[in-house]
Amino acid sequence: MLNTSDGYLETPNLQPINELFGVYVHWPFCAAKCPYCDFNSHVAKDKIDEQRFLKAYKSEIFHWANQIHQKSELKKITSIFFGGGTPSLMSPALVEGVLKELETTFGFAETIEISLEANPQSVDALKFKDLKQVGVNRLSIGVQSFNDQDLKTLGRLHDVSQAKQAIEIAQNHFDRFSFDLIYGRPKQTLAEWEAELKEAISHGTTHLSLYQLTIEPNTPYKKLYDAGKLIMPSEELAVDFYELTQELCESKGLHQYEVSNHAIKGEEARHNLLYWRYGDFLGLGPGAHGRVTIGEKRLATCTAKIPTKWLKAVEVTNYGQIGGAMECEEISKETQAIEMVLMGMRLKTGISSIELLDRTGHQIHSATIEQLQNDGLLKENIRGQNTFQLVPTAKGTQLLNYMAGQLVEGLIEASER
Ligand SMILES: C[S@@+](CC[C@H](N)C(=O)[O-])C[C@H]1O[C@@H](n2cnc3c(N)ncnc32)[C@H](O)[C@@H]1O
Numbered sequence: 001m002l003n004t005s006d007g008y009l010e011t012p013n014l015q016p017i018n019e020l021f022g023v024y025v026h027w028p029f030c031a032a033k034c035p036y037c038d039f040n041s042h043v044a045k046d047k048i049d050e051q052r053f054l055k056a057y058k059s060e061i062f063h064w065a066n067q068i069h070q071k072s073e074l075k076k077i078t079s080i081f082f083g084g085g086t087p088s089l090m091s092p093a094l095v096e097g098v099l100k101e102l103e104t105t106f107g108f109a110e111t112i113e114i115s116l117e118a119n120p121q122s123v124d125a126l127k128f129k130d131l132k133q134v135g136v137n138r139l140s141i142g143v144q145s146f147n148d149q150d151l152k153t154l155g156r157l158h159d160v161s162q163a164k165q166a167i168e169i170a171q172n173h174f175d176r177f178s179f180d181l182i183y184g185r186p187k188q189t190l191a192e193w194e195a196e197l198k199e200a201i202s203h204g205t206t207h208l209s210l211y212q213l214t215i216e217p218n219t220p221y222k223k224l225y226d227a228g229k230l231i232m233p234s235e236e237l238a239v240d241f242y243e244l245t246q247e248l249c250e251s252k253g254l255h256q257y258e259v260s261n262h263a264i265k266g267e268e269a270r271h272n273l274l275y276w277r278y279g280d281f282l283g284l285g286p287g288a289h290g291r292v293t294i295g296e297k298r299l300a301t302c303t304a305k306i307p308t309k310w311l312k313a314v315e316v317t318n319y320g321q322i323g324g325a326m327e328c329e330e331i332s333k334e335t336q337a338i339e340m341v342l343m344g345m346r347l348k349t350g351i352s353s354i355e356l357l358d359r360t361g362h363q364i365h366s367a368t369i370e371q372l373q374n375d376g377l378l379k380e381n382i383r384g385q386n387t388f389q390l391v392p393t394a395k396g397t398q399l400l401n402y403m404a405g406q407l408v409e410g411l412i413e414a415s416e417r
């Protein structure tokens with residue numbers, strides 16, 4: 001635990017950000033495409049050549065290790081996240097291959113967190129034990145709903161009984177697991193959501209990701225919505241859904257630590273905290289984003305989204321010359337400050353003014369802070385001389401886009417003050 005007087009957050013598991021180094025591995029395939037989802041996920045037409053993927057992931061790992069090593073010491077990895085798509089469709093042997101390569105190349109911190117997103121279909125749940133054996137130590141299961149009819153409408157391939165089985169199997173094999181639910185679904189009532197959330201909490205998980213349904217562009221749900229065929233909750237009802245979610249979770253000790261994430265103290269997802277604290281992580285696989293510091297430069301990286309294009313981009317240079325990175329851009333201090341504010345204000349603990357200044361050379365104009373305080377969107381917790389924590393209020397978290405947007409507008413270079 002860090003001491004609060006140095007300007008960092010008083011939250012368990014938080015090490016100084018420069019000691020952390022994460023890796024995101026994207027698996028871009030799903031058994032079926034859910035109509036609400038706009039993640040980079042595809043239904044494979046042919047059998048997937050896992051060996052080819054392993055070789056490509058290895059190539060990217062080699063590339064980044066090489067790039068970083070030219071300017072500085074390699075850091076040990078503190079967290080890895082296999083996301084998707086549906087990474088529980090990967091064979092445990094492929095997951096193991098990627099993990100071995102990462103461990104040999106960078107080394108693993110003793111307390112490394114290795115998470116994997118899993119779908120609850122029985123075929124995926126059968127793999128949980130093997131995934132544990134190859135090194136995964138935290139599972140995030142996409143339950144989405146405890147209502148069979150709604151699971152069908154959401155286009156899910158599992159039913160409630162499979163979801164419960166998957167939770168039980170995860171519980172038997174993993175000390176740490178979480179599951180995702182989507183609420184504010186078409187025609188869902190508050191009472192139905194209350195019953196569902198109570199059911200979710202009764203499974204004894206120490207972490208829950210609870211997402212309000214968003215209508216994403218270019219999805220079948222968007223078409224239905226535009227045609228008036230999806231009746232979404234009114235704005236008032238959406239607020240009631242959100243507030244009920246916070247109350248119920250809080251009453252059971254599942255604290256909201258980020259807009260959509262709740263955990264028992266100490267069980268926060270460390271890898272995701274790394275994103276929100278704006279730390280360094282490699283993004284491997286199709287469409288993966290990364291933020292990497294090489295020498296004095298901080299880079300934003302992004303790879304080709306289409307799996308075959310990504311494979312070809314990695315392979316074209318005979319494995320390992322350029323990696324799959326299609327775009328790799330140095331981020332200015334100003335952009336870093338913007339990104340740090342946008343990510344950090346998602347956290348209930350907000351951001352530290354001194355950390356913002358140290359890392360980006362920027363601070364937020366006092367008039368902006370005052371205005372947001374007067375509007376009841378921001379608390380400013382004094383942590384010591386010239387050091388304070390910018391903490392969103394409950395209302396600030398609900399109006400996150402507006403509040404964070406105002407903070408971004410109020411950013412100034414330290415010398416301008
Ligand atoms: C990459 S996806 C999940 C992984 C896994 N393939 C699954 O579906 O179970 C991450 C999570 O985002 C959430 N999600 C995806 N699209 C959403 C949307 N349009 N609105 C709200 N939540 C969404 C779902 O809860 C999902 O579990």
Ligand code: SF4
Binds near residue numbers: 142
């Ligand atoms: S929600 Fe999950 S399973 Fe459904 S398409 Fe998106 S990534 Fe795939």
